[in-house]
Amino acid sequence: MVAKTPVRIAFVDDDENLLSSHRRNFGRLMPEWDGVFFGDPFSAQDAITTQPNIVAAVIDIHMPGMTGLELATHLRKTRDDLIIVMLTGYADLQSALMAVNELGVYRFYPKPTNLQTILGGIADELKRRDEQSEESLPTAFLDLFQLGVVAIDETQTISHMNAQAAEVMRTSSLVRIGTQNNLVFTPMPDGLDHFLHPPTNLAPRRQQSFSLEHDEEKLSLFVRRMDKRSDGLASFMVILVDPQQQCPPAIDDLMDLFGLTRSEAKLTQKLAEGLSLDQAAELVGISHSSARTYLKTIFSKIGVNRQPQLMKAVLSTIPSLRS
Known part of the structure; x- marks a missing residue:
């Protein structure tokens, strides 16, 4: 009886602490799989390109010398079958959409994400491929979002x-x-x-x-x-x-999404909780006149002109991706 070839997963990240964590936990979570770990994208590119038994690559989007998107571009030219998972953050949404459309990135996860979650997603895709099932919707599109x-x-x-x-x-x-x-x-x-x-x-x-x-x-x-x-x-x-x-999003997400300053984001978050402008100003620690000035800028940046519209816009944003 021929033994089944184990699944091999490549991890590419310049963060040695994170790679060490993956090494420690990988065998415990998926003892029947093999893991290979690369601290720089160039060695990862050579190995993944020439080793077809590496079926998936978990890649950090931000690395020196070659970004994760650049690495994915190189890999996709020779490995149409490769499952590419990208570790990213909300600020990289523009890159995420491009990668889904052009590079066939399977899934994005915020950094950090529990390793078990990442491996579970890869396992689901491998199972889907084995069963050759048809999906009504693309699984690749930003499944990390809860909206x-x-x-x-x-x-x-x-x-x-x-x-x-x-x-x-x-x-x-x-x-x-x-x-x-x-x-x-x-x-x-x-x-x-x-x-x-x-x-x-x-x-x-x-x-x-x-x-x-x-x-x-x-x-x-x-x-x-x-x-x-x-x-x-x-x-x-x-x-x-x-x-x-929905609950009001995190301050950092408001800053990323709308280009708000931290003070503007704090005020926006309190207003989204249903507080009056005076109540929000007091909790943020600014005067009422300053709050009114901030509010005009917030309206302009978010593209609204009334506080109820502001609340709906804020509650439509992506929940915090940060642990």
């Missing part, structure tokens, strides 16, 4: 979506997939078409929040403009969320 995330172009045609977005569409009457594989809202949010197709004489907005409400059903949207695709069409990331089911 519904959809990638569309300027015609609202869907290129990727995650399972959470599919669940929102299953339960909500306000959003669905149209017959042309396009994202359809009922009713169409005020200003969304203008955001997707800005006049040629105006600079396009980077991001904007919207809200839908019908028969007591509510849905909040946050739409972010991404880089144009290779075919020249504009691309967008749409986040779908029931605002009543």
Whole structure:
């Protein structure tokens, strides 16, 4: 009887402490698998390219000399079958979308993420491949998010979506997939078409929040403009969320997403908790006049002009990815 070849997983990270942790825990979590560990991307590229028995690579997106995205680009040229997992953070969403579309990255995880979670995701994909099952939705698209995330172009045609977005569409009457594989809202949010197709004489907005409400059903949207695709069409990331089911996001996430200063983010977080401006200002430790000045800047950066809109926009952001 021929022994089954063990699954081999490559870990590529310049953080030696993290690699050491993976070495200690890998054998305990997956004793039937083999792990290989690389502290620099160049040696990893040589090994993974020439060793087809390495079926998956877990790669840090930020490394000196060669970034994780650059390494993934090189690997994809010779290893179409390789399962690529990227360790990243929310600030790298632009890179994440590009990698999903162009490099076929299987999954993204925030750093740090429990090793068992990462290995479990790889195991799921290997099982899916063994069973040669067909999935109704791409699993590669940013499954780390707990909110519904959809990638569309300027015609609202869907290129990727995650399972959470599919669940929102299953339960909500306000959003669905149209017959042309396009994202359809009922009713169409005020200003969304203008955001997707800005006049040629105006600079396009980077991001904007919207809200839908019908028969007591509510849905909040946050739409972010991404880089144009290779075919020249504009691309967008749409986040779908029931605002009543979300907690205010972390201060660092507000800073990353909206470009707020730390003081502005602290004030925004308190306002999203339902506090008045005076109450929020007191907790943040600023005067009422300073809070009003901050609020004008916050409105401008987030693309709203009233506090209820601000709350919906903030509650539509991605929850904290930080441990």
